Amino acid sequence: MPELPEVETVRHGLENHVVGRTVETVRVLHPRAVRRQPGGAAEFETALGGRSLDSARRRGKYLWLSVGEDALLAHLGMSGQLLVGEPGRPLSPHVRIRFTFADGGPDLRFTDQRTFGHMCVVRDGAELPAPIAHIAPDPFEAAYDPAVLARRLRARHTGVKRALLDQSLVSGVGNIYADEALWRAQLHYARATETLTRPAVARLLAAVREVMGAALAHGGTSFDALYVNVNGESGYFDRSLDAYGQEGQPCGRCGTPIRRDAFMSRSSYFCPRCQRPPR
């Protein structure tokens, strides 16, 4: 599943390859890909034809293109990709939406094998589309305030990893980066937020920014080959993961084998020695 660094890579690709261009045609090839669009595929197609894509923006795992005062909002889901390429290339059976441009240059294809992702046009959504207005800023936005987040986090009565994954507290932190940040901060995933000291929270939030920043610099993690960036290139951050997916491997700090626990229908990877379980 793409996390913030992967989505940022896609945003950057859209900025380079489609921003500033005028849409000529839009074709929805699978109605599920526009299931959140009021008016369905017909509305989606007519809302964008002939309009210019002005900027590519992101909050957490959502990204949008501003189209005048409106927004073209995208969520990549589990397997969504936005691919830019020569218009004449073969159309894969997983292409759900195709955009062509008035300049006759490279087209844009929303490809999604499992169709958990979707796109929709949000009226007056250029600054912040209404469907994602409840999502908290992510650690790389100007609106992100670590002091406010630290206070809200310590006021919660929940496990620290659950809090990190709660998009109304902070957005963009998924399972991989939560495990990596907790490993760096030497905190067990189930530690109760109200028992965390101020310095521990500061250490954790710094670790979140570090691991996500490192992944951003590498173009995101790509461990399952379903995700590629806007041009079809994979990221390679998976080579430098310390905890996530490392079950049985020696901890990079103390050598104890990394453990995997079931967690919220997924997994948590941690070092049982550096990240002591709460009593």
Ligand SMILES: [Zn+2]
């Ligand atoms: Zn360890």
